[in-house]
Amino acid sequence: MISIIQHIQYLITRHDCVVVPGLGAFVARNIGASFAPDGRTMTPPSRELGFNGCITHDDGLLTGSVTRREGVSYECARNAVEQEVELIQRRLRNEGTLTLSRIGTFTLTAHGAIEFTPDTVNPVASLPYCGLGELTLNSLDAPVLESEPVILTQEEAVRHTKRRNPVIGVMKYAASAAVLVGVCLTMLTPISPANVDLASLKPSVISAPAAELDNFMPDESKYAGRTLPLAAPDPEEATATVEPRYYVIVASAASMNEARKYVKYHSTEATPLRILPGEGRYRVYAAAGNDFEAMSAFRTADPEFAAANPNAWVYTRK
Numbered sequence: 001m002i003s004i005i006q007h008i009q010y011l012i013t014r015h016d017c018v019v020v021p022g023l024g025a026f027v028a029r030n031i032g033a034s035f036a037p038d039g040r041t042m043t044p045p046s047r048e049l050g051f052n053g054c055i056t057h058d059d060g061l062l063t064g065s066v067t068r069r070e071g072v073s074y075e076c077a078r079n080a081v082e083q084e085v086e087l088i089q090r091r092l093r094n095e096g097t098l099t100l101s102r103i104g105t106f107t108l109t110a111h112g113a114i115e116f117t118p119d120t121v122n123p124v125a126s127l128p129y130c131g132l133g134e135l136t137l138n139s140l141d142a143p144v145l146e147s148e149p150v151i152l153t154q155e156e157a158v159r160h161t162k163r164r165n166p167v168i169g170v171m172k173y174a175a176s177a178a179v180l181v182g183v184c185l186t187m188l189t190p191i192s193p194a195n196v197d198l199a200s201l202k203p204s205v206i207s208a209p210a211a212e213l214d215n216f217m218p219d220e221s222k223y224a225g226r227t228l229p230l231a232a233p234d235p236e237e238a239t240a241t242v243e244p245r246y247y248v249i250v251a252s253a254a255s256m257n258e259a260r261k262y263v264k265y266h267s268t269e270a271t272p273l274r275i276l277p278g279e280g281r282y283r284v285y286a287a288a289g290n291d292f293e294a295m296s297a298f299r300t301a302d303p304e305f306a307a308a309n310p311n312a313w314v315y316t317r318k
Helices: 005-012 061-070 074-095 124-129 154-160 165-189 211-214 256-266 290-299 302-309
Strands: 017-020 024-031 041-043 046-052 097-100 106-110 114-118 246-253 272-277 281-289 314-316
Touching: 005 017, 005 024, 005 061, 005 124, 046 106, 046 124, 061 074, 061 246, 074 097, 074 106, 074 256, 114 246, 124 290, 211 272, 246 290, 256 272, 256 281, 281 290, 290 302, 290 314
Parallel strands: none
Antiparallel strands: 017 024, 024 046, 097 106, 106 114, 246 281, 246 314, 272 281
């Protein structure tokens, strides 16, 4: 039996949202450092863990962690997660409460709802700020300096009242004026560097070598003999480039490397998979378009695709 508790603990320390398919999602909220009302005590930053039972879809994060750690296939890891979630729900129904080590305690209410109380003794969510304590600032009082009166002798008083040589002052002003004139001449001298295109009303055309233009031509040999599932374009939008709004998502990864591995092992010639980065996630999708009903129907149109991706869902791009 593969336990998913350690995987959940590990993912909570590295992600703000960890979805347990069929159970809910653990959501971590970062709380910044703050001062107490006394203005002298500073509380360190921390993380507060919550639970949302409405988020139950499989985003692939927990299943991918089990796959990497246990060295099993993705399908085997998904079955193990489903069995563990079923065991957690059964124990919660029979016992009424269930405590997950260093995560928190689940309580089943009389109305059948699940309440979550985060662990406060040694929570795994606070590990990123482990070791930080309260800091008390001490006020600094400015030292009081007692100044003694300065009494000048007659000789020192005469030396301080002695006038400076006016010739030295004139020489200083002359030197400053010379430096200022030199800077002005340097700034006002026109400079015409070579090989510089100056402003002009005549348009200029820069031609690139033919060898460089060939590098930008698409390689048609890669697409020879392939049939791509392209939708017929709208005549009114023939001249505009519109990004798809709806995507049929089959997996979601935390890094581009994980998403590429999933595409490599699950993409087929009939249904090639693509990667959609955004919002800190790398989602793998099988189809995209601007018709929500068409994308919803795509999930079950092909029986083989529906059997291989039972948890596929439609993502709306903002």
